[in-house]
Structures are given as structure tokens and as C-alpha cells.
Amino acid sequence: MLKDITLGQYFPGQSPIHRFDPRLKVLMVVAYIVALFCADGLWAYLFCFSMLALCIGLSRIRPKMMLRGLKPVLFIICFTAVLNMFYTPGVVLWHWWIFTLTREGIFNALYMVSRIVMLIMCTALLTYTTSPIALTDALEYLLGPLKKLRVPVHEFTMMMTIALRFIPTLIEETDKIMSAQKARGADFESGNLIARAKALVPVLVPLFVSAFRRADELATAMECRLYHGGEGRTRLNELHFARLDLLGGVLTAACVAAVFVISHFWA
Amino acid sequence: MPPIIELKNVSFTYPHGEGKPESPPAVDNVSLSVEPGEFVAVLGHNGSGKSTLAKLFNAILTPTSGDVLIDGMNTRDESRLFDIRKTAGMVFQNPDNQIVATVVEEDVAFAPENMGLPSKEIRRRVDEALAAVGMSAFKRHAPHLLSGGQKQRIAIAGVLAMQPRAIVMDEPTAMLDPMGRAEVMRTILRLNRENGMTVVLITHHMDEAAQAGRVIVMNHGRMLLDGAPAEIFSQVDELRACSLAPPQTVALLDRLNRDLNAGLPLTALSVEQCADVIYHYLKG
Structure with missing residues (x-):
């Protein structure tokens, strides 16, 4: 029974999301998280959500699997929601003992919860669509500059x-x-x-x-088998940046910029 | 051609703790040479020094005295360590503890990756090595889902990918079920016969040693016998003296000789040969 666990929760596939260079995917997730934290206002959130929905749709991962990823953080989500609902100062709607429900509180709670949900979902999408080996390779490459600092x-x-x-x-x-x-x-x-x-x-x-x-x-x-550390080591599957990756990278950058614009100038 | 593996008066004693009495040498004054293309089985029961011998072939251990030469390179010479290990690849007992990666082909690629080969060449070697052990169909599989025999064949492929001139195997079948053992033995035999690979097989299974071209029997760190399987296994008393049971066919003929004074030759290693010998005896 214990043998059946899936390693790193990877679901193999051939979708564009699967085929993106893993280094790019990691950067896309980072960019998306930055965008999430910069987002402000209903439209910005809706935009972030539609980006994520598009990616999930493209990846062909069943939405049920995506929701399953939320299970471990359910407690944090509820906790955040409650705290935000009752402890945000603003127009009082309802009051009992130490609980004060405000209109701003409800909005805050909704924003925070959707922010966390989207954050978890986009990282889950990364591990669902990237093999553990590709992911570690990507991390080794992206953290490469730290080697200069003897990390x-x-x-x-x-x-x-x-x-x-x-x-x-x-x-x-x-x-x-x-x-x-x-x-x-x-x-x-x-x-x-x-x-x-x-x-x-x-x-x-x-x-x-x-x-x-x-x-x-x-x-x-x-x-x-001649292992002697990372020096002079080559790889069977070299990571390479294809045209698809360029397109994905540009699109992501554009979307992040769009979130900024919507949050700070449009509203 | 010069021998691939050459031992000159090699002894090895494991270092002992402070104040403890010195342990007897695990390998005691052994000299032997293995020619290219040979299939040598090293037999011995537990503690006979056969595994220590295997570790000396690969510079995992360096001899206390004497010299081990791999394709002319002395294992004491640390600057040649890479070339030595590239020349004489090593397969260990437990397949689980020598597989590094989570995908079969990535694991086979481990050694050539360490050699810094271009990725095209790595791909070629991985495909070749997997084909040589008959595991090409499993290259995208996760190793932990394979059977013991399959895992051990992956481990052999991982060594083949270095393109060594010899493979040293330290009891590669000891942890496998009979099916897995047969599978691995078939692979080893094919490598030796079809690819001309030099093989040194450390084992305590008589039937495996019987398939080799040459058998060396170790006892208390010394090389006791060295010769063709038929020649070695007919020396029933010497084998028993170092706690090795002769193959069942030989044991049967030996028993007939003892009980009936039949005077049969003890050279039958396969069941068919044995049946033939008895048939001729019964016919008169």
C-alpha cells in the first residue's frame, strides 16, 4: 500500500505546460507569485485567476487533482479567512462579544483566501507538470550563481x-x-x-x-562510477530554451506587467 | 595482449583497532592474471577473502603489500584512479544501493555524465548499454518498480556505459530470487560470449561458477585452486575442505564412485552430461 505513492506528484504529459523548459517554469511561478502579491482590486484578481485557469486548462491536469493540493493548507486558509473577517476595522455589519464583522473584513478575507489558493495551485501545477529530475536540474541551474559564493x-x-x-x-x-x-x-x-x-x-x-x-x-x-562532484559533469538531457519557451516567457512577462497596470493605474 | 588484471604477491590486512590483536590477512599473497575476454569465477565461502579481492581490483582498497595492475596501471597510483575504474567496472551485491537516479536511463547515464561526455555520446552509450542487458523497453521506468533481476541488469548497464574493458561483479546474484539469478547469469554470459567482455564473477554458487571459463577457489585469503571448471569441481575433497559443496551432478557421481566403486569421471557439470555418464556406466 505504501508503495503506491507517486513520487513528487508528477503527472507525465505532452502539453505545452509540460514541455516548457523547467528553468522557465520555475521563473514563471516566481513571477506569478510576485504578480499575486502586487495585485489589488477585483479586476487584477480576476485577471490572475484567468491566467492560472488557462494554464491548468492547457496542462490537462484534472481540476480535482488541483483541488486536492489544497487539502494540507485548508486549516491555514480557514484561519486567514476568519482573522481577516473579524479583525479588519471598517463599516461594522455585525457585532458579538469579541467578534466584529466588517464590510472591509469580508472583502479582505475573500482577497486573502483567493491569493493563497492561487499561490498553492500554481506551485502545485509546477510539481504536477515537471519531473523531479527536471526540477532539480532547473534548481541547480538557477542557483548556479550561488556557486561563486561557495554555496x-x-x-x-x-x-x-x-x-x-x-x-x-x-x-x-x-x-x-x-x-x-x-x-x-x-x-x-x-x-x-x-x-x-x-x-x-x-x-x-x-x-x-x-x-x-x-x-x-x-x-x-x-x-x-567516477563520481567526483559537479565539476566537469555533463548531462544526458541538456536543458535547452526553445521557441515555445520564448513565447511563454514573453507572455508571462506581459501578464505580470498587465497585473501591475490594472492594480495601480486602471482602478 | 597484456593481462587486464594482474596481481603480484598481493596481501591485504584490514586495519585493526588500537590495542587489539592484529587480524589475519583477508587476502594472503595472491598472484593471478586475467586475460582479455576471459570469464573468471572466484569461489569461496564466507570470510574466504573473495569480496576483499574484488575491492582490490577496483582500487576501493589498495593492497597492504604487493601490486595490483589494471591494464598496466598500478592501483596505488591515485592519479590513474579514474582510468582504473573506467577500465574495470564494478557491480555490487545489492542493486538498490547502487542505483542513483529516479529514472532508469538517467541512472545508466550517471557514469558517462561524470566522465563529462557530450550529451549525444551519453545518449548513444545509454541506449547501447540498455540494449546489451535487454532493458531498452524500460528506459523511462522508475527503478524502484522493477524486479531485483531487472534492477541488477540496470546496475550492469550503468557500468557498461563507461565502456570498461572488464567488469568485476561482487556476488551480483546473492540478493535475487532464482528467476532473477538466472536472468542476471544469462546477461553476464551473453556479455562475455557476444561482446567479448572480460568478466570476473565473485560468487558462492557452484552452478554459476560452473558456467565460467575458469574458476579460482579462495580459502582463508589464499588462492587454493585455479583451473577450468571441470578440473576444479572434480577435486571433491579439496572443495569440501574449504566448506564448498561440489555441484550436485559431481556430488552424485562422487557418491556412486564411493559407494559402488564405479570409477566414473567427475567432469559432468550439466544434468545432461551427468545422465550420459551414468547411462554409459549402466550399459556396461
Whole structure:
């Protein structure tokens, strides 16, 4: 059952959104987030939303999947909504105890919630349409300038790749260890939170030991395959910037500019 | 042609802790050479020093005394480390712990990427290596969804992509089920016979060693026997002395010899050969 998890939630496809250079996609997401935070007024928000809707439509990712990405942040969304509704000064509509509902509050809450929702959705769209390897490659490239400041960018992205590679292996191992412990009478399902957490200790210890052993073997195997850090390393799939990417980049820039104009001059 | 792998009076002792008595050498004064195109199986039971020997071939360990020469390069020479590892590729026991990437072809590309080859050349080598192990159809798959035998074939492809002159395999089938073992053995044999790849196979399975062209038996760090499989496996008593069971066919013939004084030759390594020998004996 644990084996079925999808790695990094990537849904392969051939849409233009999938085919964009991952470096460009990361930059597009950053630009979109900037635009979201600059947006002001109903029209600006509507414009941001239609941009996102267009991208989701193009990517052919089912809207249901997009909504699923919101689940983990549902609490934050509700919390933000409540805080904004009741604690924004303005025209009072309703008052009870420490709660004061204002007209400005309702608008603020709506804006904040849609801002968060769009933010999460656009980052989700990035991971849904970009393979983890392409994403780490893009990050390595984009963070490249930091190498000059002696930030170990290559090592960082290599760590990410290896972590992604070993998630399913370690999950499988956890499954095995838990079964072995259960066979000898361990109980993971009953008792309160503390009892359950304690029951996990005999699972975690062997898991850690084996993770260290694996790391050691992997390091030897990598050395035998001539790994010597990022220096002089080439790639099987070189990232290249195509005409489609140029178009996408220009369109994104235009849209961000449009959000600025709508927010600050038009309204 | 000069030998690809040459050991001259090689000994290796694992470093010991402060105040502890010195451990006996894991490899003790071994000399051998492997010629291009050979398929050598190194046999030995646990603690016989066979895995240590494999690590010496690839400069993972350097000998305490003596010299290991890979295509004429001494493994002590750190400046040649890359060329040594490129010449003698190494495959390990656990396929899970030697696969680096989340996509098969990216993993096979790992070594050529480290060599700094242009991406066209990497693509060519990846396709070639995957074809050589019969895994081309899986190149876009995630390795963790493959079977053990398939994973090990990917690991072999990952080494082939370096275009080594020899492959050293340290018990590549030890963690696989019988199906996976057969799959990997077929791949190894094909590489040796069709591509002329030099193979050194470390194993403790008799039936695997029987498929090699030459068998070396290790015991307590020493090289005990060295010869053709039929020649080695007929020395039943020596094999038993170093806790190795002879192949079942040989064991059967040996038993007939002992119990019935049949005087059969102990050279039958396949079931057919064995049946033939018994048939001729029964016929008179």
C-alpha cells in the first residue's frame, strides 16, 4: 500500500505546460507569485485567476487533482479567512462579544483566501507538470550563481535527487520492519499518541542503521562510477530554451506587467 | 595482449583497532592474471577473502603489500584512479544501493555524465548499454518498480556505459530470487560470449561458477585452486575442505564412485552430461 505513492506528484504529459523548459517554469511561478502579491482590486484578481485557469486548462491536469493540493493548507486558509473577517476595522455589519464583522473584513478575507489558493495551485501545477529530475536540474541551474559564493549547489541538488530516489526504498523497508515487529507481537495501532510513538522506536532504530549502511554502499558505488562532484559533469538531457519557451516567457512577462497596470493605474 | 588484471604477491590486512590483536590477512599473497575476454569465477565461502579481492581490483582498497595492475596501471597510483575504474567496472551485491537516479536511463547515464561526455555520446552509450542487458523497453521506468533481476541488469548497464574493458561483479546474484539469478547469469554470459567482455564473477554458487571459463577457489585469503571448471569441481575433497559443496551432478557421481566403486569421471557439470555418464556406466 505504501508503495503506491507517486513520487513528487508528477503527472507525465505532452502539453505545452509540460514541455516548457523547467528553468522557465520555475521563473514563471516566481513571477506569478510576485504578480499575486502586487495585485489589488477585483479586476487584477480576476485577471490572475484567468491566467492560472488557462494554464491548468492547457496542462490537462484534472481540476480535482488541483483541488486536492489544497487539502494540507485548508486549516491555514480557514484561519486567514476568519482573522481577516473579524479583525479588519471598517463599516461594522455585525457585532458579538469579541467578534466584529466588517464590510472591509469580508472583502479582505475573500482577497486573502483567493491569493493563497492561487499561490498553492500554481506551485502545485509546477510539481504536477515537471519531473523531479527536471526540477532539480532547473534548481541547480538557477542557483548556479550561488556557486561563486561557495554555496554547494550541486551537492544540494544531488542530495535531493538521491532523497527522491530512496523514498520508496525506505518506505518499503519500513513496511518490512513493521511486519517483522508485528510478527513478534509489536502493537502499532492501539494506545494513546505517546504509546504509539513509543511503539515506533523499534522500527526507527533498524531503519536508521540500514539507511546509514545503504548510504555507505551507495557512496562506494557512486565513486566506482567516477563520481567526483559537479565539476566537469555533463548531462544526458541538456536543458535547452526553445521557441515555445520564448513565447511563454514573453507572455508571462506581459501578464505580470498587465497585473501591475490594472492594480495601480486602471482602478 | 597484456593481462587486464594482474596481481603480484598481493596481501591485504584490514586495519585493526588500537590495542587489539592484529587480524589475519583477508587476502594472503595472491598472484593471478586475467586475460582479455576471459570469464573468471572466484569461489569461496564466507570470510574466504573473495569480496576483499574484488575491492582490490577496483582500487576501493589498495593492497597492504604487493601490486595490483589494471591494464598496466598500478592501483596505488591515485592519479590513474579514474582510468582504473573506467577500465574495470564494478557491480555490487545489492542493486538498490547502487542505483542513483529516479529514472532508469538517467541512472545508466550517471557514469558517462561524470566522465563529462557530450550529451549525444551519453545518449548513444545509454541506449547501447540498455540494449546489451535487454532493458531498452524500460528506459523511462522508475527503478524502484522493477524486479531485483531487472534492477541488477540496470546496475550492469550503468557500468557498461563507461565502456570498461572488464567488469568485476561482487556476488551480483546473492540478493535475487532464482528467476532473477538466472536472468542476471544469462546477461553476464551473453556479455562475455557476444561482446567479448572480460568478466570476473565473485560468487558462492557452484552452478554459476560452473558456467565460467575458469574458476579460482579462495580459502582463508589464499588462492587454493585455479583451473577450468571441470578440473576444479572434480577435486571433491579439496572443495569440501574449504566448506564448498561440489555441484550436485559431481556430488552424485562422487557418491556412486564411493559407494559402488564405479570409477566414473567427475567432469559432468550439466544434468545432461551427468545422465550420459551414468547411462554409459549402466550399459556396461
